[in-house]
Amino acid sequence: xxxxxxxxxxxxxxxxxxxxxxxxxxxxxxxxxxxxxxxxxxxxxxxxxxxxxxxxxxxxxxxxxxxxxxxxxxxxxxxxxxxxxxxxxxxxxxxxxxxxxxxxxxxxxxxxxx
Amino acid sequence: xxxxxxxxxxxxxxxxxxxxxxxxxxxxxxxxxxxxxxxxxxxxxxxxxxxxxxxxxxxxxxxxxxxxxxxxxxxxxxxxxxxxxxxxxxxxxxxxxxxxxxxxxxxxxxxx
Numbered sequence: 001x002x003x004x005x006x007x008x009x010x011x012x013x014x015x016x017x018x019x020x021x022x023x024x025x026x027x028x029x030x031x032x033x034x035x036x037x038x039x040x041x042x043x044x045x046x047x048x049x050x051x052x053x054x055x056x057x058x059x060x061x062x063x064x065x066x067x068x069x070x071x072x073x074x075x076x077x078x079x080x081x082x083x084x085x086x087x088x089x090x091x092x093x094x095x096x097x098x099x100x101x102x103x104x105x106x107x108x109x110x111x112x113x114x
Numbered sequence: 115x116x117x118x119x120x121x122x123x124x125x126x127x128x129x130x131x132x133x134x135x136x137x138x139x140x141x142x143x144x145x146x147x148x149x150x151x152x153x154x155x156x157x158x159x160x161x162x163x164x165x166x167x168x169x170x171x172x173x174x175x176x177x178x179x180x181x182x183x184x185x186x187x188x189x190x191x192x193x194x195x196x197x198x199x200x201x202x203x204x205x206x207x208x209x210x211x212x213x214x215x216x217x218x219x220x221x222x223x224x225x226x
Contacts, residue, residue: 031216042118042201042216054191098214099146099205107155113182 002026004105006091013081013113021076021109023091031094032074033058033103034066036087043090049074050097081113117141117215124221127192134188137202146205147178147185151198152219158201161187176211189222197224218223 006024013019025032030051035043045058049068064083065077074093078085088110091102119138127133139147147164162169164176164185175188185204187194202217 040122040218042218043214045213046206053153102148102160103158103214105159108155108157 004091004093004104006089008109008111009107011112013078014085014110015046015081015113017078018079019081021078021089021091021110021111023074023076023106025091025093025104026072027093027095027104028071029046029095029104030071031084031097032068033090033092033098034064034074034076036060037108038087041084046076046089050056054113073075077097078094078111083113086113087111087112118217119158120200120202120217120220122220122224126223126225129133129194129226131222131223132188132190133192135200135222136184137220138182138184138218139202139204139215140183141204141215142180142183144204146214147176148203148214149174149176149185150201150203151199151204153184153198155182159198175223183190192222193223194224194226197222 003099007022021088033048035044037043044060047053089110090108091106094101117140149161151156152158152162164178168177173190177186199219199221201219204215
């Protein structure tokens with residue numbers, strides 16, 4: 001059982017480039033989330049989804065987009081990368097709303113924008 | 115005041131000792147509380163939920179103090195493998211089904 005799988009593990013982007021961070025889960029969880037973690041800060045929610053076809057903004061959505069065409073996949077798109085987007089990105093899923101159930105995280109993607 | 119505040123540490127503790135951390139939260143209406151553990155350069159993993167009456171899981175005990183708005187984590191008989199960053203997590207304001215507020219974490223180093 002793979003759980004939550006994120007790719008790539010590492011990426012260096014130049015300012016203005018775009019990329020998609022991939023996330024897939026095989027636990028049939030309805031709820032999926034994208035977080036970013038900056039040094040010395042708590043995780044911040046970028047976007048979340050409560051099921052296929054439904055997405056919504058979290059605390060820090062600017063500069064990002066998501067889609068949820070299937071239950072399994074929840075890719076995060078960065079358009080026009082900026083140095084402020086240098087961070088570690090975690091995808092997570094849960095079977096219930098996160099107030100009521102633990103989050104299952106992927107291994108993370110370390111992104112540097114220079 | 116930060117919504118969720120933790121002492122960043124590091125706490126340097128000898129193996130076998132007992133260590134405790136607190137975490138304060140600002141929203142008195144919060145209902146859900148968690149401790150996650152994060153190893154260096156790894157993803158967070160749930161350590162335990164925190165219930166109103168307090169709860170224990172092996173060497174770990176979590177307590178909630180609603181009056182003073184803090185949660186605590188106690189680790190007894192600490193092991194080298196307990197070295198990690200411990201993240202305090204509280205459900206957020208508004209659409210609280212989907213928003214968790216994460217503390218920046220307390221770093222624990224267990225020394226042999």
